[in-house]
Amino acid sequence: MNDVIQVRGLELAYGKEEVLSGLDFDLPAGSVTGLLGPNGAGKSTLLRVLATELRPDAGTVSVLGLDPRRNARAVRRAIGWVPDRVDLPRWMSIDDHMRFLRPFYPTWDKAEVARLLELFELDPRARIADLSKGQRMLEALVAALAHSPRLLLLDEPFSGLDPFARRRVFDGVLDHLRDAGKSVLVVSHSINDLERCCDRVALLSEGRITTCEDIEGLQRRSxxxxxxxxxxxxxxxxxxxxxxxxxxxxxxxxxxxxxxxxxxxxxxxxxxxxxxxxxxxxxxxxxxxxxxxxxxx
Amino acid sequence: MRRTAALLWKEWRDHRALVFLFALLAPFAVWATQAAWIEDPADPMIGSVILPAIAVLFAAVLTAEALCADFASGAADALGRLPVSPRTLFGTKLAFVALVFPALLVWITFGEHLRRIAFGHDVELLWGEVLLSRFIWLIGATATMAVAACASLLRRGFPAVLAGSLMVLGSLVLVSRANDGAGPTWVQAALETWGLGLVLGTASVAFLCTAVGAYSPWTKARDARRIATGALCFCIVGLPAFATGLVRYRSDTSLQPGDPVTVQRSAPSPDGRYVALQVGRSAPWPGATLEAVWLLHVKTHEIRVLPGMQLCMPVWHAMDSTWSRAGELVCIDKGDEPCIAWIEPTTGTVVRTRELVDWPKFLDDVYSPAWCEIETGERAEDGAREYSLHWPKTGQHRTVHSWRRPHPTRRSGEAFYLDDRDLMRCTPEGTVERVLSGGEFRPVVAPDGSLALFRDEDRLWHVVETRTGTDVLDPGDWGLFGWTSRGRSAGVFQNRSKEGEFAIVGELGVRNLVIPGDRLYELNPTPDGGFVAHREWREGDDRDYRIERLDASGRVLEVLYENPR
Structure with a gap:
């Protein structure tokens, strides 16, 4: 099984505060992996490195075989990335936002956009400023999936989602991606949600991955x-x-x-x-x- | 290309309100700046400094807004996740500014043009021809754009309808001006209405911006109330619109060469290089006239326009004080604070001024030849007016003309006065003698005080220094045209009963002169012994004017200026 993410000896510090220290991590292709860890462990930082938003101080990172530092645009084009804070242009309607993003992604799938908007019951004419927090997260999820990314990075995607919306994400998105052989890395503090949607979990603590294996094995060994x-x-x-x-x-x-x-x-x-x-x-x-x-x- | 287009589209949608407001407010900013600080609409500073400064200000604000708005709103993070380089992102923003800026300049130019049409002297002539055909669609587009911008931006019915309605109303009034022939008061009212709409729109937008919670990239605080950069921009650009409502519009009195004007007076300069023309025409609104002084260069026939100026008229033709003895043109600056201005003719610049306590009344105020002294007619105890003229050349000459009976008229220490139909002279020592008798004598004293002329209904008398009582012309209706500005004093008199017949009266006597041609309205002697003739033809309400240069014999040498038909 090929790894879509390979991280070796990753180090990153915010000033004097070391967040990631010699982190090693592999994400197999076709897996839905949950990234767990206490607050401040560096989960979001790791995702931002993978999404090319942060440059590591040391170590090597490979995303879909590409170095995010050297091929940032190619990585951004190939992945879907939903950060924990979604600041979208407030004046845009959902339809405006989709039309704005479309030229940047050659593999944009209008049919998939329509399917997801219908699945999440989002009105394309609605302005982003008028959306609730959960709806905004769903809108961002649609935008991240619209170009059929091979790797989806999600940072706290379930916060603000009601149980119905969460179920739609599980069934209509993550299972769909798993069936399509796509890879997903999800950061969440909701372990129940991760148990529900992930087949693997990685535990990040003190700047390093301490555990990374499938959920059944992890539970079996404890x-x-x-x-x-x-x-x-x-x-x-x-x-x-x-x-x-x-x-x-x-x-x-x-x-x-x-x-x-x-x-x-x-x-x-x-x-x-x-x-x-x-x-x-x-x-x-x-x-x-x-x-x-x-x-x- | 499609990505750039998408980014440009996003920038346009982000900043369209600001661009709209820039475009709409720019003319008002120009007008307000001009009205508040530069009164002369023809001042080159407007084109060379004010307009570029406003343009640079707009460009700076627009650039800052384009660069900072995404950071202020937090959208910069979302943009940073796009698969494009930062160079492309910022380059697109700058390209947006570069694309929008020329459009703003066009609007500024339009606004300035509209202002000139609205307040210019040619409003009556050009309004129907130019405004309707050239600018009606621009005004309509502006109003539509304003309504659309407000509606799109505010998404609230009332402010959009209110602001938009005011703008549409202003536009309609502007257009209706073409038909009803109303004056600039209506135009100003329309523009004020238009500006009020803009101010309301601006205030609404600013209020909306300040009410929106925002994300601060520095404090990481969210939902903090703050003044958005856009609101600041709106305020900066909106302030001139407020100022526009406060300042009083100044009528454009710049009568340009080629305009059909009335030449009211001509005055050759002491050196003969220039002829100052007092021109004017009735304003398109009731009870007002537009006036200007044209400085005509005799050799090149070039005309320098001095807007808002009025030539100082001589009092009772007692002197020709349009030109000072130093060769400066003396005018009355009819600005907000009337003053006498000495103008350097070669540059057209005002070299010094003297404030006037009130608007000059030419029949009541008396000016010395060098304009160093101004005396208002004194009112004696018995109510008679008394006038004093000070000659600064020696400081000794003092001529007093009193309407009190008897009329003492004093010159060089002497006093002349009328005793019934006799002209009496009173010496400083107190000796009284009869100089002339049998007439209603009125004194006309030369600028340098060396010549005093007295005339009654059909005779002209002159007194030169100690010599008195010379009957020089008889009979005739002799009217004084003017004095030579420099050199030997000479008065030019016209025989009103015989067209074209003149008498040049000087120290050495009298010279008769017949000027060929007709319709001679004014004749002014020049230092070279020739004349500047001012002719006028009237055909119904139309008038034609021509300024000619004549030699000493009265032959026409050239036409200096001719009123266009």
Whole structure:
């Protein structure tokens, strides 16, 4: 599988504040990948680098085989990019905006524009100034998709969208793109939304990608375990490298990001463990645990 | 190419309101600037400084607006994501300015032309011919554009209808001027109405701009109230429109050569190089006249126009004070503050002025030959008016003419006065003697005071220094035409009963002269011994004028100026 995005050793700082530090990241073609991370981790910065809006201080970046620094216009022409802040000319109508953008993209697809506007129930005659925040985001999404980009970069696309609009984005856009073999990189804090639309997630923390794999595998490799301990065995050192979420006199709740059958057997055979129970966890638990372990490290 | 066209289209849509307002307000800016600071509409500063300055100001504001508006609105980020280079983006903005700017200049020129037509002396002649055929579509387009701009920009019914209606109303009044023959008052009212519409539109736009929340690229703050750059631009450009309503329009009194004018008076300069012509014609509005002084160069026949000027007329033909003894043309500047202006004839520039407390009344005010002294007729205790003339040449001559009975007329320390039908002389020592008798004597004193002439109904007398009582012409109805401006004093008298017969009276006596041709209206002696003749023909309401140069014998040497038919 070819990677549509390849980032190696990416470094970028805003003044003295280092945002990205030696970031490595690959985005396989045809995947819908969610980019997660705490506030200030550098998610939007990474997308802006990929969208040619920022020039990295160091490292190499390849977008669709192109270097954004040297081929900025070609990259912009090939990707679709919806930033978190959509400042469109307020006086334009939606139709005006589409007509304005059309000459810049040779692969402009009027039929696709009409389909998406109908899907999102947007009136082409409506002025951008009169659109709600969510409608403006949808309008920007239409503009980003109108030229059939091979790669779509979305920064917080679901903010301001009502559940119905969100569902239309999932079903009518992202699934459509996935079926068409297009690649999507989505930044969002809504893990539920990412679980719904993405097949891979990447976790960005402290300026680096700490985790990047498909969601099922990530969830399969993690486990939250509640253990009852023999009071005589306390203090006790658990096997592996769990994140200790909670401890009591003879109980503990552990979160493993590298859970395996061998680790389960080792824990079961530990003489200090009188009982163990596997608790439920979701993608958000995995994200929080991963960030906690990164910060501890 | 299509991308550039799209960017230009976006720039046009972004700034069309500003461009519209520039175009609409530019003429008012020119007019207001001219009316407020430069009164003379023919002043070369308007063309060389004011118009370029306004054009540069507009270009700077438009460029700043084009470059900054996207940053101020946040749209710059959206534009930056387009697959075009920054050079293309900025180049397109500058190209937009470069395309729009000439159009603005055309509008400014149009506005200036319209102003000249509206307020110029030729309004009566040109209005119907020029305005209707050439500018009616421009006025209509302007009004339509204004309504469209307001409607498109404001998207609000009331301001657009109000502003647009006022502009349409102004245009209609302007056009109706062609039919009803009303004066510039109506034109001014129309323009004021037009300007009011613009001001309302501008204010609405400015209000709208200030009410819109905006994104600041510096503070990263959003939804902060601020004055948009566009609003500032509107205010800058709109201010002259306000000023237009405050200033008083000044009528254009520039009568250009070739215009059909009435030549009211001609006066050769002391050196004979120029002839000053007082020209005028009735204004197209009631009770007013347009006047100007033309400075005719005798050799080249070139005419320099001095708008708003009026030649100083001699009082009772007692002296010819149009030209000072230093060779400067002395005029009355009929500006807002009337004053006497000394004009250098070679350059046409005013070298000095003297304010007048009031408009001169030629029959009541008396001026000295060099215009250093002005005395208003004094009113004696018994109510009789008394006039004093000061001769600055020596500082000693003082002639007093009083209408008090008896009439003392004093010259060079002497006093002459009328006693019934006798002319009496009173010496400084107090001796009184009869000089002439048997007439209603009126004194006419030469500019240098060396010659005093007295005339009654059919006789002319002159007094030279100590000699008195010479009966020089008899009989006849002798009217004084003028004095030579320099050299030996000489008075030119016309025998009103015999057309073309003149008498040149000087120190050495009297010389009879017959000027050929007819319709001689005025004859002024020149320093070379010749004359400048002013002829006038009347056919009904039409008049024709001709200024001729004559030699000493009265033969016509050349025609200096002829009124066009």
């Amino acid at each position: 486990a939250r375990v509640a253990v009852s301990l023999d009071p005589d065995a306390v203090p006790w050192s658990p096997p592996g490298e769990p994140i200790i979420e909670e401890t009591g006199a003879d109980t503990a709740t552990l979160f493993y990001l590298d859970w395996s059958d061998a680790l389960a057997a080792e824990l079961a055979n530990d003489r200090a463990v009188r009982d163990l129970d596997l608790l439920s966890r979701d993608l958000e638990d995995v994200l929080v645990a991963s960030v906690a372990r990164e910060r501890t490290a």
